[in-house]
Amino acid sequence: MEEIYKELEKIVGPEYVSNQPEERFIYSRDPGTMEPCNPDFVVMPNSTEEVQKIVILANRKEVPIVPMGGGLVLSGLTRPLKGGIVLDMKRMNRILEVNETSRYAVVEAGASQGMLQAHLKKHHPSLKHSIPDSPPIATMAGNVLIHGSGHLSHAGGFHSEMLNGLEAVLPTGEIVRLGSCSISPYWFSRAPLPDLAGLFVGWAGTTGVVTKLAIRLFPNRPFNDVGIFVVEDPELVPDVIHRVTGVGVGEDVTAWMSPKPLWARGFQHININYSADTKEELIWKRNLIRSSVLKYINDKIGGFMPLPPPMKKMFLEAPASALVRFADVRKGGGFEYVGAIMPIELFPKAYRMGEEIGERYDAAYSTGARVMGLGHCMMFFYAYAFNRADASDVERAQRALEETNQVALEMGGIPWKAEAPAQKQIIQRMDPNTYGLMNRLRSLLDPKGIMNPGNWEVD
Numbered sequence: 001m002e003e004i005y006k007e008l009e010k011i012v013g014p015e016y017v018s019n020q021p022e023e024r025f026i027y028s029r030d031p032g033t034m035e036p037c038n039p040d041f042v043v044m045p046n047s048t049e050e051v052q053k054i055v056i057l058a059n060r061k062e063v064p065i066v067p068m069g070g071g072l073v074l075s076g077l078t079r080p081l082k083g084g085i086v087l088d089m090k091r092m093n094r095i096l097e098v099n100e101t102s103r104y105a106v107v108e109a110g111a112s113q114g115m116l117q118a119h120l121k122k123h124h125p126s127l128k129h130s131i132p133d134s135p136p137i138a139t140m141a142g143n144v145l146i147h148g149s150g151h152l153s154h155a156g157g158f159h160s161e162m163l164n165g166l167e168a169v170l171p172t173g174e175i176v177r178l179g180s181c182s183i184s185p186y187w188f189s190r191a192p193l194p195d196l197a198g199l200f201v202g203w204a205g206t207t208g209v210v211t212k213l214a215i216r217l218f219p220n221r222p223f224n225d226v227g228i229f230v231v232e233d234p235e236l237v238p239d240v241i242h243r244v245t246g247v248g249v250g251e252d253v254t255a256w257m258s259p260k261p262l263w264a265r266g267f268q269h270i271n272i273n274y275s276a277d278t279k280e281e282l283i284w285k286r287n288l289i290r291s292s293v294l295k296y297i298n299d300k301i302g303g304f305m306p307l308p309p310p311m312k313k314m315f316l317e318a319p320a321s322a323l324v325r326f327a328d329v330r331k332g333g334g335f336e337y338v339g340a341i342m343p344i345e346l347f348p349k350a351y352r353m354g355e356e357i358g359e360r361y362d363a364a365y366s367t368g369a370r371v372m373g374l375g376h377c378m379m380f381f382y383a384y385a386f387n388r389a390d391a392s393d394v395e396r397a398q399r400a401l402e403e404t405n406q407v408a409l410e411m412g413g414i415p416w417k418a419e420a421p422a423q424k425q426i427i428q429r430m431d432p433n434t435y436g437l438m439n440r441l442r443s444l445l446d447p448k449g450i451m452n453p454g455n456w457e458v459d
């Protein structure tokens with residue numbers, strides 16, 4: 001271990017490697033319910049070449065490596081289940097290029113959501129990227145690689161669909177570029193090549209370390225608005241979503257249902273965020289959205305909620321600070337959610353299941369859904385806040401999460417960014433040949449099994 005430490009020190013410098021108990025403690029856990037696992041080393045590289053040297057060393061010594069961005073995935077995916085090195089990518093945070101004409105940005109893997117947002121606001125105000133509601137320190141790579149979603153997901157789908165290409169260090173140490181950047185100086189697309197970038201998306205860091213990526217940007221229009229359509233009956237929500245997304249002028253369509261505040265209890269709120277270049281265009285879009293749900297307004301079973309300006313401002317924020325506040329509602333810093341990806345028609349079932357589990361475990365819970373693309377599917381979330389200093393609160397949240405994962409799968413959904421135990425549940429239901437292919441690819445890429453071991457594995 002001493003020898004490995006010295007070699008790591010040579011690669012990144014003494015300030016950026018640690019085997020001290022305080023660092024090992026901090027990097028052993030995340031805000032969720034998963035048990036802590038101690039790393040042996042925490043290392044912060046500053047370049048692709050340093051990442052490459054660390055990977056080659058880990059390969060030679062057969063030491064596990066866990067790539068980490070903001071460490072905010074909440075489902076424990078950056079805990080080193082088998083010890084080894086946590087590779088904290090936050091020093092690699094440069095924004096390398098913004099192409100205004102073809103609307104993409106190339107960033108290093110540790111660049112955070114907040115950094116790209118601030119950079120665009122200052123240097124390219126006509127452009128924006130799709131921002132998740134996670135705290136701004138969450139990284140671009142960490143989010144894209146788990147199929148994240150955000151404020152432009154109605155317009156552009158999952159963030160992984162906005163990925164134009166990437167650079168990665170393979171578990172055996174080679175540096176690869178995937179997408180148009182493998183051939184051209186431009187990072188404009190993954191098409192028309194065989195889509196090898198998929199080897200890194202959804203794999204929870206088990207196939208290599210992504211060091212750079214290109215992400216699509218979108219017009220940042222000066223006029224923004226949000227409408228909140230409210231109905232009582234959850235059975236109506238799939239049709240409301242279908243109608244609203246059918247007119248295709250929104251940027252983000254989300255539903256939220258929460259037992260608190262009390263005025264919100266029992267209602268299904270569907271937020272439709274949209275933007276425009278002129279006031280006239282904004283009004284035109286507002287009318288079009290209204291016309292899509294006019295039937296419900298005329299039948300007096302649904303309507304738009306009047307929004308006083310401070311409330312409207314809150315619903316226009318990206319990231320939404322209300323969510324971060326809910327995450328700490330119990331104090332003590334515990335927060336985790338199951339986000340299950342599923343078809344829109346499962347909404348009523350998913351809602352009832354969330355309400356039932358949340359009440360039964362007496363949990364501080366909130367449910368909601370973000371629509372992907374033009375209503376092609378949704379990420380339905382069941383969020384639980386808990387106090388980490390209160391063991392019974394943690395246990396209740398843990399059991400509620402486990403059950404939610406199980407029921408989401410039984411319903412026909414798939415838990416997103418699943419915890420290691422939930423990955424096993426997914427594998428049990430997976431076509432065995434699909435799992436066989438996953439394993440073959442993984443042993444081809446990572447013959448010594450050093451990349452985030454314990455994830456996407458049965459044992």
Ligand SMILES: Cc1cc2nc3c(=O)[nH]c(=O)nc-3n(C[C@H](O)[C@H](O)[C@H](O)COP(=O)(O)OP(=O)(O)OC[C@H]3O[C@@H](n4cnc5c(N)ncnc54)[C@H](O)[C@@H]3O)c2cc1C
Pocket residue numbers: 066067068069070071072073074077078089109131132133134135137138139140141142143144145146147148149150203204205206208209210211323324327335452
């Ligand atoms: C209040 C709150 C709200 C949230 N809202 C949203 C939301 O709206 N949308 C959303 O998508 N998420 C949301 N999240 C979940 C999560 O915070 C984000 O998805 C976040 O972007 C994850 O990024 P990260 O940098 O923290 O990833 P990490 O937790 O560091 O990593 C995630 C996974 O990616 C792997 N990984 C990270 N970097 C690399 C790399 N360079 N190479 C290879 N593998 C890598 C890790 O090993 C891990 O498996 C929310 C979280 C909170 C706390």
